[in-house]
Amino acid sequence: MISLTVNGKQEQVAASPDTPLLWVLRDILGLTGTKFGCGIAACGACTVHLDGEPIRSCVTPVSAAAGRSVTTIEGLSGDSGHPLQQAWIAEQVPQCGYCQSGQIMAAAGLLAKNPAPSDADIDAAMSGIICRCGTYQRVRDAIHRAVKAKRGEV
Amino acid sequence: MTQTIDQGRRTFIKASAAVGGGLLIGFYLPAASRLAEAAESPAPLRPNAWIRVGEDGKITVIVDKSEMGQGVMTALPMLVAEEMDAAWNQVRVETAPAAKAYINPLLGMQATGGSSSVRGSWEPLRKAGAAAREMLVAAAAQTWGVKADACRVANGEVSHPASGRRLGYGELTARAATLPVPNEVFLKDPQEFKLIGKPVPRLDTPQKVNGSAVFGLDVKVPGMLTATVVRCPVFGGKAASFDPKQAKRIRGVRHVLQIASGVAVVADGFWAAQQGAKALQVRWDEGAHAGLSSAGIRDKFATLAQRPGAVARSAGDAARALQGAARKIEAVYEVPYLAHATMEPMNCTAHVRKNGCEVWVPTQAQGRVQQTVAQVTGLPAESVTVHTTFLGGGFGRRFEQDFVAEAAQISKALGVPVKAVWTREDDMQHDFYRPATYNALSAGLDEKGLPVAWSHRIVGPSIMSRVFPNMVKNGIDPTSVEGAANLPYAIPNLQVEYTMHDPGVPVGFWRSVGSSQNAFITECFLDELAAAGGKDPFHLRRELLHAAPRHKAVLELAAAKAGWGKPLPKGLYRGIAVHESFTSFVAQVAEVSVSGEGEVKVHRVVCAVDCGMVVNPDTVRAQMESAIVYGLTAALKGEITVMGGRVQQSNFNDYPMLRMDEMPRVEVYIRPGADTPGGVGEPGTPPIAPAVANAIFAATGKRIRRLPIRAEDLKA
Ligand code: FES
Ligand code: FES
Numbered sequence: 001m002i003s004l005t006v007n008g009k010q011e012q013v014a015a016s017p018d019t020p021l022l023w024v025l026r027d028i029l030g031l032t033g034t035k036f037g038c039g040i041a042a043c044g045a046c047t048v049h050l051d052g053e054p055i056r057s058c059v060t061p062v063s064a065a066a067g068r069s070v071t072t073i074e075g076l077s078g079d080s081g082h083p084l085q086q087a088w089i090a091e092q093v094p095q096c097g098y099c100q101s102g103q104i105m106a107a108a109g110l111l112a113k114n115p116a117p118s119d120a121d122i123d124a125a126m127s128g129i130i131c132r133c134g135t136y137q138r139v140r141d142a143i144h145r146a147v148k149a150k151r152g153e154v
Numbered sequence: 155m156t157q158t159i160d161q162g163r164r165t166f167i168k169a170s171a172a173v174g175g176g177l178l179i180g181f182y183l184p185a186a187s188r189l190a191e192a193a194e195s196p197a198p199l200r201p202n203a204w205i206r207v208g209e210d211g212k213i214t215v216i217v218d219k220s221e222m223g224q225g226v227m228t229a230l231p232m233l234v235a236e237e238m239d240a241a242w243n244q245v246r247v248e249t250a251p252a253a254k255a256y257i258n259p260l261l262g263m264q265a266t267g268g269s270s271s272v273r274g275s276w277e278p279l280r281k282a283g284a285a286a287r288e289m290l291v292a293a294a295a296q297t298w299g300v301k302a303d304a305c306r307v308a309n310g311e312v313s314h315p316a317s318g319r320r321l322g323y324g325e326l327t328a329r330a331a332t333l334p335v336p337n338e339v340f341l342k343d344p345q346e347f348k349l350i351g352k353p354v355p356r357l358d359t360p361q362k363v364n365g366s367a368v369f370g371l372d373v374k375v376p377g378m379l380t381a382t383v384v385r386c387p388v389f390g391g392k393a394a395s396f397d398p399k400q401a402k403r404i405r406g407v408r409h410v411l412q413i414a415s416g417v418a419v420v421a422d423g424f425w426a427a428q429q430g431a432k433a434l435q436v437r438w439d440e441g442a443h444a445g446l447s448s449a450g451i452r453d454k455f456a457t458l459a460q461r462p463g464a465v466a467r468s469a470g471d472a473a474r475a476l477q478g479a480a481r482k483i484e485a486v487y488e489v490p491y492l493a494h495a496t497m498e499p500m501n502c503t504a505h506v507r508k509n510g511c512e513v514w515v516p517t518q519a520q521g522r523v524q525q526t527v528a529q530v531t532g533l534p535a536e537s538v539t540v541h542t543t544f545l546g547g548g549f550g551r552r553f554e555q556d557f558v559a560e561a562a563q564i565s566k567a568l569g570v571p572v573k574a575v576w577t578r579e580d581d582m583q584h585d586f587y588r589p590a591t592y593n594a595l596s597a598g599l600d601e602k603g604l605p606v607a608w609s610h611r612i613v614g615p616s617i618m619s620r621v622f623p624n625m626v627k628n629g630i631d632p633t634s635v636e637g638a639a640n641l642p643y644a645i646p647n648l649q650v651e652y653t654m655h656d657p658g659v660p661v662g663f664w665r666s667v668g669s670s671q672n673a674f675i676t677e678c679f680l681d682e683l684a685a686a687g688g689k690d691p692f693h694l695r696r697e698l699l700h701a702a703p704r705h706k707a708v709l710e711l712a713a714a715k716a717g718w719g720k721p722l723p724k725g726l727y728r729g730i731a732v733h734e735s736f737t738s739f740v741a742q743v744a745e746v747s748v749s750g751e752g753e754v755k756v757h758r759v760v761c762a763v764d765c766g767m768v769v770n771p772d773t774v775r776a777q778m779e780s781a782i783v784y785g786l787t788a789a790l791k792g793e794i795t796v797m798g799g800r801v802q803q804s805n806f807n808d809y810p811m812l813r814m815d816e817m818p819r820v821e822v823y824i825r826p827g828a829d830t831p832g833g834v835g836e837p838g839t840p841p842i843a844p845a846v847a848n849a850i851f852a853a854t855g856k857r858i859r860r861l862p863i864r865a866e867d868l869k870a
Contacts, residue, residue: 016405019425027380027423032372033365035546036424037497038578042806045497073365085363092355092772095223095780097362098369098497098546123815130806132497132547133223134783136817138776 498546
């Protein structure tokens with residue numbers, strides 16, 4: 001049994017310690033908002049926060065999360081009220097939507113550290129997250145919008 | 155009561171009371187294209203539900219198309235809501251099951267592709283909405299004892315201005331369901347549109363920002379097991395024998411069994427299944443293609459290109475005009491096989507029972523899913539219930555049935571629900587690839603530098619020979635020559651030929667299909683002619699497009715918005731291209747820089763589109779942005795190579811994608827049009843590769859004649 005906190009809830013999971021956190025979240029805890037895209041840390045679809053830091057859950061063994069706190073897209077806000085989620089809706093970012101949990105979690109990680117990122121900061125933080133539908137321009141616009149919203153400028 | 159009326163030849167509308175109250179409107183669409191006639195089995199007239207007006211006033215539109223990011227779950231309800239004068243916040247959307255009534259009139263099967271959704275539904279869905287509105291108005295008029303034309307509709311309500319009375323649609327459904335369907339329905343004058351043409355927010359956005367949208371991979375069925383399939387790495391190979399012992403030792407692995415496509419490892423969850431698959435030992439019979447290589451394929455293509463092919467288009471006498479031309483230009487263009495690489499890997503969940511089967515699947519072709527499962531199980535197709543989930547990308551890949559067949563075979567063998575999940579490696583190495591082709595072109599110019607002859611010979615595999623063989627006529631697969639045979643330029647002597655050759659790499663529809671490559675080839679070669687004749691590439695195109703007004707108009711719009719001819723900051727160069735596909739017209743101007751190392755950076759793309767009447771301009775914009783990224787990824791990076799009969803790429807590390815830091819600024823300008831809506835999901839892809847390649851020529855004087863664009867070819 002490995003115990004970890006997921007979206008504020010204490011969980012005990014019966015998984016071998018080398019099981020990637022991604023599959024514990026999806027197959028054991030039923031949290032399917034976090035996506036599988038590559039399994040080799042190359043696409044970012046599986047991005048979640050571990051103690052507030054964005055990580056690739058497809059290559060993070062669940063043992064590395066033992067006793068720590070994981071936040072997934074489902075736990076980012078109870079009501080889609082996170083400024084990024086609101087900005088994502090305002091900019092109509094998602095197309096197929098498959099990569100968007102990873103995009104939003106990566107962006108949330110960025111804003112937590114850097115409340116007013118430049119385009120170059122966005123490039124650096126977001127280039128790990130592939131969007132095959134090509135929503136990058138809107139992702140960028142939405143991050144800028146969320147920053148402005150936080151400052152009360154939108 | 156039920157009413158059916160033939161609304162002219164094209165649509166049959168039916169209305170009835172819904173079970174549990176409310177009004178149902180349905181209709182049936184006869185085949186409306188050559189492809190549809192070819193594909194369709196004569197379907198009985200059996201209208202199905204498309205619009206449900208509840209007693210609570212909520213309007214549910216049943217969408218028969220798959221939502222794969224293109225916004226169809228919003229665009230189609232908009233058509234209904236517009237004609238119904240519904241309030242947008244009353245509108246709900248549901249996905250349709252697989253049924254004959256949902257056969258796509260342009261494709262002849264229930265399927266989403268060919269950028270056909272709005273094109274095919276434009277008239278019938280509006281007619282159904284208009285019929286619903288008229289019946290609701292008639293119900294109100296009857297209730298009040300007034301004339302229908304004394305009533306007004308707005309925001310999902312009927313009012314009688316003279317008396318100030320009003321009733322919501324919900325309150326009118328019971329009576330409306332007893333009324334006859336109008337013989338004739340009147341569609342709104344586009345001037346009166348309130349929703350169509352407005353950037354209406356997508357209905358599926360909220361669930362795509364909080365993780366609640368259910369994709370195929372997210373399906374949960376009680377008692378379900380997860381399977382991965384180990385396939386022969388060589389195309390066409392088979393498992394000769396396998397030893398399940400090592401795989402079965404993995405905790406969570408339950409079954410190992412052979413199926414048609416390979417050996418399935420079935421486990422409690424994906425991770426165990428994948429570990430089992432890694433441990434599995436299989437001896438392969440590699441079959442006939444074990445010696446296949448990209449170099450060999452290319453050599454074969456090149457040899458075949460020396461012989462005449464089947465004639466796809468012929469005007470004047472190209473051979474003679476070439477001989478008599480003042481100048482002759484020749485070039486060979488090559489494009490590689492490409493993978494689709496949808497973000498969500500292929501998957502399907504099936505539960506085969508004795509008397510029926512349920513399937514949960516991200517598919518572009520519900521009708522084919524029924525047929526596939528019927529073939530695997532021997533069950534009648536009607537007993538196969540298809541639940542379409544959200545698609546994590548489609549791009550043509552999810553038209554295919556390989557993953558459906560696997561899930562059905564495994565579930566049938568085990569008698570439990572099975573989710574078959576592909577890894578990224580499976581997805582990349584077992585795709586139906588965009589065809590590689592080899593193209594020999596020659597053209598002749600007159601003394602003024604104007605083209606008088608154009609000859610284009612295409613060699614490559616055919617998609618239709620496998621998918622719809624009866625679409626192949628006289629050696630021509632229309633998808634192989636689309637975008638080449640319909641060259642829009644006024645060149646008096648023209649010959650386009652095609653030689654079909656299938657080396658054994660499976661091929662399929664890939665976003666914009668033949669146009670994805672033929673636009674690159676023709677628009678780059680035309681640029682070569684401009685340079686050879688001493689003409690500006692924009693002006694030469696304009697001159698040759700005098701009989702193609704919609705091409706010309708988007709070309710001019712893109713050039714104007716991009717500031718064609720005006721100076722650019724140092725190191726930036728422009729290229730232009732224009733192309734029609736799926737009855738939409740798109741021109742793009744790319745601004746590009748090339749470093750001394752040959753690294754290409756695309757800074758800005760100006761895109762002008764004429765897709766006829768626009769349903770949702772924000773969706774059109776989003777689809778252009780998306781299609782540009784898709785085409786740019788292919789132009790800059792995409793290449794599937796084969797060695798020893800197997801694909802050499804395996805994941806995003808060696809089949810890279812465009813990323814945020816390489817994203818150009820994209821500006822989209824929509825040319826307002828009154829024509830019937832054209833497609834928008836695909837037409838933005840074809841022009842980007844030639845626009846970028848032509849800009850690279852402007853920057854370096856070097857021609858890009860094979861994709862992807864390689865830095866080593868461009869080093870200073
Ligand atoms: S699935 Fe983890 S990075 Fe792609
Ligand atoms: S929205 Fe489809 S992959 Fe990003």
